[in-house]
Amino acid sequence: MCGELMQKFENEFTYRRFVEAGKEDEFDKLFDEAVERASKEVLGKRFPMYIGGKEVYANEELVEYSPIDKRLIGRFQKGKREHAQQAIDAALAAFSEWKEKDYKERVAIFRKAADIFAREKFNVAAILSIENGKTRYESVGEVDEAIDFLRYYALEMEKNKGYIRRVKLPGSSAKVHAGFQGAPGREEQVTIAMKPYGVFGVIAPFNFPISISVGMSTGALITGNTVVFKPSSTDNMSMLTGLKIYEIFKEAGVPDGVFNYITGPGSEVGDEIVMSKKVSGIVFTGSRATGMSMIAKNYSNGLQKVFIVEMGGKNPAIVSKYADLDEAATGIASAAFGFDGQKCSACSRVYVHESVKEAFISKLVEKMRSFKIGNPLEKDVYMGPLISEKAHQRFIEAVEEAKKNGTIIYGGNDVKLPLNGYYVEPTLVEISHENRLFHEELFLPFLVITTYKKLDDAIRMANDVEYGLTAGFYSKKKSEIKEFIDKIEAG
Secondary structure, rough: HHHHHOOOOOOOOHHHHHHHHHOOOOOOOOHHHHHHHHHHHHHOOOOOEOOOOOEEEOOOOOEEEEEOOOOOOEEOOOOOHHHHHHHHHHHHHHHHHHHHOHHHHHHHHHHHHHHHHOOOHHHHHHHHHHHHHHHHHHHHHHHHHHHHHHHHHHHHHHHHHOOEEEEEEEEOOOOOOOOOOOOOOOEEEEEOOOOOEEEEEEEEEOOOOOHHHEEEHHHOOOOEEEEEOOOOOOOOOOOHHHHHHHHHHHOOOOOOOOOOOOOOOOHHHHHHHHHOOOOOEEEEEEOHHHHHHHHHHHOOOOOOOOEEEEEOOEEEEEEEEOOOOOHHHHHHHHHHHHHOOOOOOOOOEEEEEHHHHHHHHHHHHHHHHHHHHOOOOOOOOOOOOOOOOHHHHHHHHHHHHHHHOOEEEEEEOOOOOOOOOEEEEEEEEOOOOOOOOOOOOOOOOOOEEEEEEEEHHHHHOOOOOOOOOEEEEEEEOOOHHHHHHOOOOOO
16 A cells, blocks of 8 residues: 555546546535535534643634625634643643654554545535635635645655665775865765654645645644644634644544644734744745744744745736737636635736737636626635625725726626625726736735736736746747746746
8 A cells, every 4th residue: 555655646636536527416416515514513613722632712712704694603712822832832742752653653644634634525625615715616626635735745754764864875986185075985875864843833824724734734743743733813714624624633643732723813822833932943824924024023033943934926927929818818817816816826917918918808808707706605606705804905995096097907896795795806907017006915806917018028027026926928939938937037
């Protein structure tokens, strides 16, 4: 079994497998049944934190509602600094035994976690959709990604055979001066010993609360570290999906104290985790402002710990006059408006060659008109609600800026539905490259576009941001593709 797994890694691709088997109706049935189960059996309860394997309650609560219709998700604990300290202490106490556990045992635990996620796939996906407004296709795909993370990290740990890697350096009979550093000589056996750091704080985002949380946590845990895990707990909440991760890890055999689940404001709980001298590393996904602030605060206070951060981006796509415009419109529409653009990897600005501008915009708008906006729990809905009132306010402000200084080509309006959520149209705006809408990450279904004459100019504008996370290029001309790859600053 182990040898087979090491030979090949396969992605889950659940929806694709159902489609290829001609069983889309079964896919929908399984998801709909899971939504009904979640609504009846899971939602609306009071949920604890878990520290050292024990239920912990705070004096205050955080009440979470679904962005779809404001139904009650649950009542969670508003943890404070002392709860974060307790979780850190529990993780530190569990570290010594966990790091000494044979790597094969840890691999087996996380393979079992992957199997449990696979078994519970539709149940977890249904909770995810209700909690953050993703469609069934996005939510099942996210659970698939979590399973992929678990199995991939298990495979990598097996390849490495734990912490120790031995490498042979070949010898040489060449004659060199004896004092020459690095002179070839007899064959050498080099041992590379990797060691766990200790306690990691994992601070997760709302937009991929299963896959990114599982990926960040598993990377730390499977290599022998322990974790204090804080899901998104204020404004954009994802505390129930975070709890599901805890429950599945617990069922898979993760010992008490190795993985601790704590909820509460970032200003207290998150800050305590980041600033604690007992925490050896931080894994964070979220906004650039928050990420840079926690790093600066840490080092300015004389603390030295590992930071693994994935922050935002203002991601461009360039459409050449040699592009397949249908392909470009389809790809950009998907990248810009999937999950309402609430992804750090979403496309949010387009540079199109002036000679194909009108034709491309026509095809892009046609795609945008086809998107069904509504309750994401329903079949065939493409765009659900924005995550929060704050997100909706950003949308209103961006639209006002576009009206004042640009042209709204499509969208810009709220969508009136018999649901108590914030639903908006996918929006396309033509505006100057110098405008803030071309440079500030909005995390909205809001796409800005302008034209270019020379590819070099388009690449220069595409690179004109603080950080390039992703970038796309549509062209059938090989020399252009090479120039883009050579010059783009993204990735």
